[in-house]
Amino acid sequence: MTKVLLIGNGAREHAIATALSQSDVEIHAHMERKNPGIAKLCKEFTIGSTTETKQIPDLADIDYAIVGPEAPLAVGVSDFIIAQGVPCIAPCKAAAMIETSKTFARLVIQQTTPKANPRFISARSLDDLRRFEKEVGVENIVVKPNGLTGGKGVKIFGEHLKSRDELEKYAISLLTKEGVVVLEEKLEGIEFTMQAFSDGNRLELMPLVRDYKRAFDGDTGPNTGSMGSLSTPDHGLPYVSVEDFEAAKAIMDATLIGIKKKAGSIFKGILYGQFMKTETGVKVIEYNARFGDPEAMNVLSILSTPMDEVCQRIIDGNLGPVEFENKATVCVYVVPEGYPGPDVVKDSPIDTSVATSAQLYYASVYEKEGEILTTGSRAIGVLGKGDSVAQAREIAYANASRIKGRLRFRSDIAE
Ligand code: AMP
Ligand code: GLY
Numbered sequence: 001m002t003k004v005l006l007i008g009n010g011a012r013e014h015a016i017a018t019a020l021s022q023s024d025v026e027i028h029a030h031m032e033r034k035n036p037g038i039a040k041l042c043k044e045f046t047i048g049s050t051t052e053t054k055q056i057p058d059l060a061d062i063d064y065a066i067v068g069p070e071a072p073l074a075v076g077v078s079d080f081i082i083a084q085g086v087p088c089i090a091p092c093k094a095a096a097m098i099e100t101s102k103t104f105a106r107l108v109i110q111q112t113t114p115k116a117n118p119r120f121i122s123a124r125s126l127d128d129l130r131r132f133e134k135e136v137g138v139e140n141i142v143v144k145p146n147g148l149t150g151g152k153g154v155k156i157f158g159e160h161l162k163s164r165d166e167l168e169k170y171a172i173s174l175l176t177k178e179g180v181v182v183l184e185e186k187l188e189g190i191e192f193t194m195q196a197f198s199d200g201n202r203l204e205l206m207p208l209v210r211d212y213k214r215a216f217d218g219d220t221g222p223n224t225g226s227m228g229s230l231s232t233p234d235h236g237l238p239y240v241s242v243e244d245f246e247a248a249k250a251i252m253d254a255t256l257i258g259i260k261k262k263a264g265s266i267f268k269g270i271l272y273g274q275f276m277k278t279e280t281g282v283k284v285i286e287y288n289a290r291f292g293d294p295e296a297m298n299v300l301s302i303l304s305t306p307m308d309e310v311c312q313r314i315i316d317g318n319l320g321p322v323e324f325e326n327k328a329t330v331c332v333y334v335v336p337e338g339y340p341g342p343d344v345v346k347d348s349p350i351d352t353s354v355a356t357s358a359q360l361y362y363a364s365v366y367e368k369e370g371e372i373l374t375t376g377s378r379a380i381g382v383l384g385k386g387d388s389v390a391q392a393r394e395i396a397y398a399n400a401s402r403i404k405g406r407l408r409f410r411s412d413i414a415e
Helices: 011-020 036-041 070-074 077-083 102-112 126-136 164-178 242-263 295-300 307-316 389-400
Strands: 002-007 025-031 044-047 064-067 120-123 141-145 181-185 190-199 203-205 210-216 220-231 268-278 281-288 328-336 359-362 365-368 371-374 380-386
Touching (some): 011 036, 064 077, 102 120, 126 141, 126 164, 126 181, 190 210, 190 295, 242 268, 242 281, 328 389, 380 389
Antiparallel strands (some): 120 181, 141 181, 190 203, 220 328, 268 281, 328 380, 359 380, 365 371
């Protein structure tokens, strides 16, 4: 039987494990903290760091590995696995820079599809910062850490930064820490996620997803890992025209080639593009080198081609068409009260025993004496699947509200 090592312990990896478990495969999971959902689906699991190669379990019997989160990619866990002769569904460290370095990503786009970039600078000094301020105006600037921050390091003037002083203070703090800070022109528009499987040479697109990153209703408050998401039965989104779709696809295709050229290494795994539809065309907000969370739940819950088969085709470098059901999906993230603030409720019990018709994906929770408890982060992704967005939404919300505990969720996902 095919043996798969799955690395990671979030809701995204729970969704990957669920998809894999539809095939005749044996899942071996390596997690930093026991995810109760993954634990139920796997043959065995190990607990340990996912970013220290010394702690990755023995690969002798493993047919292939899947790395879910970005942090292991940044330190070359894929390279480590591949070096032992085990294929890996996730890019090597050099190719993963499309996510792990915002500067690398902007430069690849600059060389392939420059119109998809906002004006930007990778500032290495206060002079660079001031020059960019003059060029675009301080009120039009977005400040981003160059490296990984779990989607929480981006600060926008006017929303998170209220004055030039505040902006400079934040930019300088990042500059001091990393030696570089990315500044971008603030774009206006609506966002969409385009994910694709990559065999290194070509992409196979997944249904588009709308992700709700802000903490509170009406898209207000700080950015979070995400509070929910939706996809539609025709795999598009009402505000994404055929032209927008084709533009985003062309940008992704060009990026795949651009990565190979700039990193000197092909990109195998999942390429995730976050796009914004603006008045001057479709622009890239960011790339990820993995499934999105919660976007993985949307697309993998309607994947018709067996996940194991898709992985085998990626390994063979011969990715044919990948099919998805024509169903709508809505994911609502249930989070602890106070999330994402400093007074977030931690170590509080959750009772999911009454939630039934939706699929529940465990995110940042842990088990103690048979109880499931919150950490300070997102707890459970509740996914509804239906013939229409309204039906999927109803299922997701009915079940989200049945989960008991000191929890909250946004009430306007997929409205
Ligand atoms: P990121 O971590 O790069 O995805 O950024 C988080 C969020 O910040 C995005 O989903 C956008 O809503 C916002 N954002 C990032 N870059 C820009 C930009 N150049 N202009 C406007 N909003 C942005
Ligand atoms: N949903 C955004 C992300 O996974 O980065």
